[in-house]
Amino acid sequence: xxxxxxxxxxxxxxxxxxxxxxxLTLGETSVTELAGPFKMSMPAxxxxxxxxxxxxxxxxxxxxxxxxxxxxxxxxxxxxSWIEEYRRFWSAHIDALERHLDRMDQSTPMKRKKTTRPKxxxxxx
Amino acid sequence: xxxxxxxxxxxxxxxxxxxxxxxLTLGETSVTELAGPFKMSMPAxxxxxxxxxxxxxxxxxxxxxxxxxxxxxxxxxxxxSWIEEYRRFWSAHIDALERHLDRMDQSTPMKRKKTTRPKxxxxxx
DNA sequence: CTTATATTTAACCAGTAGGTTATTTAACTA
DNA sequence: TAGTTAAATAACCTACTGGTTAAATATAAG
Numbered sequence: 269x270x271x272x273x274x275x276x277x278x279x280x281x282x283x284x285x286x287x288x289x290x291x292l293t294l295g296e297t298s299v300t301e302l303a304g305p306f307k308m309s310m311p312a313x314x315x316x317x318x319x320x321x322x323x324x325x326x327x328x329x330x331x332x333x334x335x336x337x338x339x340x341x342x343x344x345x346x347x348x349s350w351i352e353e354y355r356r357f358w359s360a361h362i363d364a365l366e367r368h369l370d371r372m373d374q375s376t377p378m379k380r381k382k383t384t385r386p387k388x389x390x391x392x393x
Numbered sequence: 394x395x396x397x398x399x400x401x402x403x404x405x406x407x408x409x410x411x412x413x414x415x416x417l418t419l420g421e422t423s424v425t426e427l428a429g430p431f432k433m434s435m436p437a438x439x440x441x442x443x444x445x446x447x448x449x450x451x452x453x454x455x456x457x458x459x460x461x462x463x464x465x466x467x468x469x470x471x472x473x474s475w476i477e478e479y480r481r482f483w484s485a486h487i488d489a490l491e492r493h494l495d496r497m498d499q500s501t502p503m504k505r506k507k508t509t510r511p512k513x514x515x516x517x518x
Numbered sequence: 519c520t521t522a523t524a525t526t527t528a529a530c531c532a533g534t535a536g537g538t539t540a541t542t543t544a545a546c547t548a
Numbered sequence: 549t550a551g552t553t554a555a556a557t558a559a560c561c562t563a564c565t566g567g568t569t570a571a572a573t574a575t576a577a578g
Contacts, residue, residue: 519578520577520578521576521577521578522575522576522577522578523574523575523576523577524573524574524575524576525572525573525574525575526571526572526573526574527570527571527572527573528569528570528571528572529568529569529570529571530567530568530569530570531566531567531568532565532566532567532568533564533565533566533567534563534564534565534566535562535563535564535565536561536562536563536564537560537561537562537563538559538560538561538562539558539559539560540557540558540559540560541556541557541558541559542555542556542557542558543554543555543556543557544553544554544555544556545552545553545554545555546551546552546553546554547550547551547552547553548549548550548551548552
């Protein structure tokens with residue numbers, strides 16, 4: 269399909285799937301029980317589970333006619349690491365400081381070709 | 394569109410958009426420069442920027458004919474918090490311990506109705 | 519006023535996502 | 549064997565995604 273990080277984030281970008289993962293923190297369970305809280309059909313849930321499985325976020329066993337799902341949170345580690353790189357940009361205060369520093373040190377200006385460089389504003393827009 | 398967390402994760406589920414965010418940690422810059430590293434057309438990049446903007450991950454100013462983009466990492470905080478809830482499930486070792494505890498304390502069994510409860514295996518499948 | 523630059527919008531297209539109902543498969547039950 | 553339950557698969561639909569090219573818009577430069 270695509271890279272691991274992309275499929276992890278894609279799998280998390282759906283509230284049904286996030287709810288399924290949350291349920292699985294309570295322990296492994298059947299597809300029918302996972303489907304319980306939702307208004308959608310079983311095949312729809314089955315598809316969500318397939319997305320989660322392909323993303324490596326769950327794995328499925330076999331017990332008679334049940335296919336118990338269990339959480340496999342490993343891929344979340346990389347996703348978390350990626351996001352954590354942006355910790356220092358979370359606070360608007362730090363962003364403001366960044367912009368202030370950027371005004372003093374023009375080390376990464378925009379690429380401009382033939383037209384003149386516009387004056388940098390002192391106030392925000 | 395949808396909930397905040399879903400649009401944040403959806404925005405992150407594309408390598409081009411993640412690269413754009415990474416570039417923006419170096420400082421705000423123009424659309425043309427953001428497009429530079431990619432083989433795609435400007436409108437394609439413009440669409441990615443719109444996705445990021447709707448997710449609240451970037452904001453855009455106006456300087457003459459340029460629309461400088463800057464990182465707005467606030468939404469990543471919630472995304473990170475959500476993922477961090479799963480920290481204790483990251484390690485396979487802890488997962489194994491969980492399954493062991495689950496075998497001893499059957500507090501969240503699967504919902505079974507008319508058929509008999511299958512014996513729980515002692516070994517994994 | 520005309521031209522160049524930066525970017526967005528419009529119109530289009532193929533592929534995917536998320537849902538449905540109907541059918542099939544797998545395993546237990548009687 | 550026939551019937552029931554759990555789940556997956558098939559076939560289908562609509563809407564969205566991610567890309568394209570061509571045209572429009574906004575601003576600056578001559």
